[in-house]
Amino acid sequence: MKETTERKKTKITLEDLLQIKRAERPSPDFWPHFERELRAKQLAAIVETRPWWRLVVARKFLVRWCVPLGAAAMVAMVFGSFRGVRVPSSCAPIAGEQVALPEPLTTARAEAFVSAVQGRSTVVNHAGSFESLVQADGSASCSAVDLAQSADHHAVNATTQDAELIAVSANPVDPSLAQVIGTAGIEVSLGADPVAAVEPLNEVTPPHDSRRSRLLAYSVSFDPHAANSSDAVRSRERITHRLSDDSVYDSIARLALSANRVSIKF
Amino acid sequence: MDVGSKALPKTLVASPERQYEADSDRMIVQRVQAGEVAAFDALILKYRERVYGMIYHMTSNREDAADLTQDAFIKAFQSIHRFQAQSSFFTWLYRIAVNSTLTHLRKARLRTFFSFEKITDEDKTAELVNQLTESKGADRDLFLCELQEKLNEAMMKLSIKHRTVVTLFEIEGLSHEEIAEVTQCSVGTVRSRLHYAKQLLQAELQRYMNP
Numbered sequence: 161m162k163e164t165t166e167r168k169k170t171k172i173t174l175e176d177l178l179q180i181k182r183a184e185r186p187s188p189d190f191w192p193h194f195e196r197e198l199r200a201k202q203l204a205a206i207v208e209t210r211p212w213w214r215l216v217v218a219r220k221f222l223v224r225w226c227v228p229l230g231a232a233a234m235v236a237m238v239f240g241s242f243r244g245v246r247v248p249s250s251c252a253p254i255a256g257e258q259v260a261l262p263e264p265l266t267t268a269r270a271e272a273f274v275s276a277v278q279g280r281s282t283v284v285n286h287a288g289s290f291e292s293l294v295q296a297d298g299s300a301s302c303s304a305v306d307l308a309q310s311a312d313h314h315a316v317n318a319t320t321q322d323a324e325l326i327a328v329s330a331n332p333v334d335p336s337l338a339q340v341i342g343t344a345g346i347e348v349s350l351g352a353d354p355v356a357a358v359e360p361l362n363e364v365t366p367p368h369d370s371r372r373s374r375l376l377a378y379s380v381s382f383d384p385h386a387a388n389s390s391d392a393v394r395s396r397e398r399i400t401h402r403l404s405d406d407s408v409y410d411s412i413a414r415l416a417l418s419a420n421r422v423s424i425k426f
Numbered sequence: 427m428d429v430g431s432k433a434l435p436k437t438l439v440a441s442p443e444r445q446y447e448a449d450s451d452r453m454i455v456q457r458v459q460a461g462e463v464a465a466f467d468a469l470i471l472k473y474r475e476r477v478y479g480m481i482y483h484m485t486s487n488r489e490d491a492a493d494l495t496q497d498a499f500i501k502a503f504q505s506i507h508r509f510q511a512q513s514s515f516f517t518w519l520y521r522i523a524v525n526s527t528l529t530h531l532r533k534a535r536l537r538t539f540f541s542f543e544k545i546t547d548e549d550k551t552a553e554l555v556n557q558l559t560e561s562k563g564a565d566r567d568l569f570l571c572e573l574q575e576k577l578n579e580a581m582m583k584l585s586i587k588h589r590t591v592v593t594l595f596e597i598e599g600l601s602h603e604e605i606a607e608v609t610q611c612s613v614g615t616v617r618s619r620l621h622y623a624k625q626l627l628q629a630e631l632q633r634y635m636n637p
Contacts, residue, residue, distance in 0.1 A: 172635045174628050176554055178596045181483060181577050183551040184543040185475075190492075194474070198496045205500050 444604075448514035455515055458506050466503055469515065474499070476598065477523045483593045484527050484586075486578040487541040494530055498523035513607055520600075520608045524590060531586050540582075542574055558634065573634060580630035588623035591616055 451472075457465040477498055482491035501522050509518055545551060558573065559566045581589055590609060594600045595616075606613045628635070 172554070172558065174624060174631065174635065175596060177573075177577060177631055177634060178592075178627075180545060180551055180554060180573065181581070182479075182597050183545045184482065184574070185479065185546050186488065186543055191474070194478075194492055194496070197492070198470070198499060201496050201500055202503065205504060 444514070444516070448516060451515035452511050455506065455509055455511070459509075466506070469502075469519075470499055473516065473519055477519065480520070480593055480598050481523055481527050482543060483581065483597050484524075484589055485531065486582055488543055489541055490530065490534075494526050495523070498526050501526065517604055517607045520594075520604075521610070524594075524608055528586055528590070540575070540578055542578065545570060545574060576631065576634070580627050583630065584623050584626060588619050588626070591619045592623045592627070595620055 451469065454465050454468055458469075474495065478491055478495045481494045481498075482488060485491055485494070498519070502519050505522075509515065545555075555566065555570055555573075559569050581592070584592065587609075591605055594605045594608065595602070600608070602613050602616050605616045609616065
């Protein structure tokens with residue numbers, strides 16, 4: 161310090177000037193504020209921060225891609241589950257009823273079936289008029305049951321053939337078979353190529369169409385050898401007027417046919 | 427204790443005082459690494475003014491210097507577990523502070539705002555200022571302001587690398603070896619940069635030096 165006081169008119173060097181810069185210092189009240197800010201930053205640094213790449217992924221990927229991907233996954237699941245419910249075309253696609261053909265239906269068997277139906281119609285005549293049976297309970301199912309119970313082996317065979325008739329009427333059949341069945345006056349719904357895959361929902365027709373036609377096929381009494389077929393037409397018309405759609409549908413719903421038996425639900 | 431006001435001796439190699447300082451720091455660091463987090467406060471109190479002064483002389487902005495000093499200590503605290511005592515804690519901390527400041531200066535290259543600290547009226551400085559004032563015949567306070575502004579302008583005209591070595595050697599009093607360790611370059615590079623920076627500063631501050 162004595163040296164500095166004795167220092168007079170000496171050269172001022174660059175180092176001396178830089179000493180002046182060294183004398184630049186903050187005021188004493190600067191450091192408490194500095195410590196408070198440092199503590200706050202230390203506490204903020206303790207909080208774990210996500211890496212930058214995760215922020216990018218979260219913002220861009222999740223927002224942009226996850227929602228569409230999730231929606232696509234949901235749609236794929238829905239379609240996958242929907243396709244799994246598909247019913248094979250070989251089974252009888254009757255809503256609420258599934259009657260499997262015991263064996264493939266050929267032309268010979270169709271002819272046998274026709275003859276059985278003819279025999280059944282005889283049984284119907286013997287059991288009483290069909291009209292009385294229908295009017296008694298208002299449903300055609302009883303007529304079918306009565307046929308099954310009161311008939312002889314012809315009726316039993318007819319029941320078996322009934323199952324085939326249901327399958328035939330519901331399934332697409334060969335045109336040759338359709339011609340054989342058609343000569344007996346039985347309504348048969350021809351479908352498309354049986355080999356082709358058909359959606360079961362598309363084959364379902366309104367109850368009042370297919371079920372009524374099948375019931376009429378059961379109930380109509382006809383004789384192919386009769387010269388006049390107007391009786392069959394009149395009977396069919398009479399039945400059509402008397403039967404309502406609900407009763408027809410209800411009768412079909414109650415009636416269940418298997419290979420060799422008929423069950424009815426009350 | 428105002429550590430910053432104590433002018434460290436300028437030596438080419440590390441002095442015994444520095445060696446003693448390094449040993450004491452190593453013990454504190456070991457305590458912090460063992461889990462005694464509060465021991466790090468002792469290191470903050472010991473080096474905060476020197477780190478702040480270095481960063482201020484490199485940036486000539488007190489607000490930026492305060493933020494960068496805080497960031498340097500936080501980075502040092504977060505990476506204290508990686509300190510392996512291969513160098514002294516002092517040089518390791520300075521290296522963190524210098525790198526943070528260099529990154530800041532590169533980002534804010536086009537933005538130069540001066541925010542000066544007051545020049546403390548120390549004995550050495552006061553004598554020198556009086557001498558300069560008398561020689562120029564100017565008002566002391568006005569002359570001091572002018573001189574401070576001129577000094578900082580001359581420093582900011584240097585490149586970042588040259589400004590760093592001038593600050594560490596002439597103002598902070600580090601040795602050439604210590605500067606080489608902080609800036610991660612050779613001692614010869616430190617010397618050449620220091621020589622070139624002094625030539626530029628002399629050209630800028632010629633009118634304030636006696637012929």
